[in-house]
Amino acid sequence: MAELVAVIASTHHPFYYRASTATGEDRPPFADEWVRKVEAFRETLTKARPDVLVMVGSDHFHQLWLDNMPQFLVGKAPFYDANWYNEEREFGLPRMFFTGQEDLSAYILREGLDAGFDLAFSNELRIDHSITCPIITLRPQNDLPIVPIYTNIFAPPLPQPKRFVQLGRTIRELVESWPSDKRVAVIGTGHLSLELGGPRQFGPHGPDPEFDRKAVEWISSGDIEGCLSEVTLESLHLPGNATHGFMDFMLMMGVAGEGAKADYVDTYDLFHTMEAYFTWYPNGGVA
Amino acid sequence: MSKYLMNKFLFTVDRDPELVERYREDPRGTVEWWEAECANKLLSCHGGEASTWLRFDDVEREALAAHDYPKLFELGAHPFLTLTLFIAMFERDYEPLGFQTEYARRLAHATLPYPDIAT
Numbered sequence: 001m002a003e004l005v006a007v008i009a010s011t012h013h014p015f016y017y018r019a020s021t022a023t024g025e026d027r028p029p030f031a032d033e034w035v036r037k038v039e040a041f042r043e044t045l046t047k048a049r050p051d052v053l054v055m056v057g058s059d060h061f062h063q064l065w066l067d068n069m070p071q072f073l074v075g076k077a078p079f080y081d082a083n084w085y086n087e088e089r090e091f092g093l094p095r096m097f098f099t100g101q102e103d104l105s106a107y108i109l110r111e112g113l114d115a116g117f118d119l120a121f122s123n124e125l126r127i128d129h130s131i132t133c134p135i136i137t138l139r140p141q142n143d144l145p146i147v148p149i150y151t152n153i154f155a156p157p158l159p160q161p162k163r164f165v166q167l168g169r170t171i172r173e174l175v176e177s178w179p180s181d182k183r184v185a186v187i188g189t190g191h192l193s194l195e196l197g198g199p200r201q202f203g204p205h206g207p208d209p210e211f212d213r214k215a216v217e218w219i220s221s222g223d224i225e226g227c228l229s230e231v232t233l234e235s236l237h238l239p240g241n242a243t244h245g246f247m248d249f250m251l252m253m254g255v256a257g258e259g260a261k262a263d264y265v266d267t268y269d270l271f272h273t274m275e276a277y278f279t280w281y282p283n284g285g286v287a
Numbered sequence: 288m289s290k291y292l293m294n295k296f297l298f299t300v301d302r303d304p305e306l307v308e309r310y311r312e313d314p315r316g317t318v319e320w321w322e323a324e325c326a327n328k329l330l331s332c333h334g335g336e337a338s339t340w341l342r343f344d345d346v347e348r349e350a351l352a353a354h355d356y357p358k359l360f361e362l363g364a365h366p367f368l369t370l371t372l373f374i375a376m377f378e379r380d381y382e383p384l385g386f387q388t389e390y391a392r393r394l395a396h397a398t399l400p401y402p403d404i405a406t
Contacts (some may be wrong), residue, residue, distance in 0.1 A: 197366025
């Protein structure tokens with residue numbers, strides 16, 4: 001069976017690419033420390049020596065639209081183009097191209113359907129910065145095949161938080177039962193407190209530092225029950241109007257498991273939102 | 288109320304570089320043209336198939352025609368779509384991040400709970 005060699009949860013900050021590649025007067029004062037933190041985080045994936053990446057993210061109204069909106073969708077394609085004109089325009093992100101691990105996509109779809117998740121699928125998916133940002137930060141050589149999985153954290157009605165956790169648990173079971181000798185890492189990205197298009201946006205730090213502090217504690221200690229006891233679809237409006245992206249972190253807590261303490265934790269308090277980086281090694285260490 | 292149609296306008300304009308510039312330069316004319324020619328397009332179909340029932344109400348049409356993003360927020364347009372498109376149109380007129388902070392300032396009167404964005 002395949003081996004789950006790393007579980008990684010991260011924020012996906014679309015400004016990282018531009019900040020980290022800027023030089024001279026264009027380079028923001030926070031860039032050097034940010035690059036240092038990202039490179040240390042990257043090492044936690046490199047050490048796990050993955051062959052395949054399962055990438056959990058959320059389309060930001062690029063390909064998925066309100067006339068036909070899936071809640072959970074698995075890409076099943078041999079290749080994926082990536083990044084969109086408006087991400088190039090606003091964030092300076094480059095166009096990218098990925099190879100798909102299509103047999104694992106097929107396995108997750110078949111077995112996921114049979115496990116009680118009515119997963120949508122796409123045979124032609126152009127992925128966006130929720131998946132390309134962690135490739136840029138964690139695997140910039142972009143040399144591994146992927147399985148993209150999209151969640152709806154964006155267009156209500158949304159699935160309940162517990163459903164994200166359940167899907168995370170199921171993804172782990174499916175990766176670990178995949179008849180393959182591959183080493184698989186599951187990487188998911190979301191947000192801590194975040195406001196976009198509202199009065200609390202683009203402040204000196206994230207809109208709700210207290211929520212961020214609690215969120216980092218839930219994630220790093222694997223406190224799924226504590227997190228589920230406080231987080232609801234309604235409560236997520238309070239820390240910031242885009243904070244439902246935190247449910248992708250909850251999904252990754254489901255992958256890591258109840259009570260699973262993260263082996264690597266780092267944060268970086270930036271303007272606008274807090275960065276947060278977590279890695280678990282499910283088998284107790286890196287072989 | 289047609290939050291969906293406001294979102295459809297913002298979505299289809301934001302993804303098209305020519306429409307972004309056209310909406311920046313001629314918002315009222317672009318909204319009138321779009322409602323007449325594009326509002327009923329099924330985005331995943333060829334032009335021979337279309338919807339027949341989609342139109343703005345007067346408040347929504349005026350908010351879009353006036354570039355009135357605080358009003359779009361109040362009407363429940365998706366904040367991410369509004370922000371992204373208005374950054375594309377107006378960020379260039381400000382210092383770095385200046386438009387984003389001005390945007391927040393103009394919404395400072397909003398209190399929780401924010402307008403419902405469900406469509």
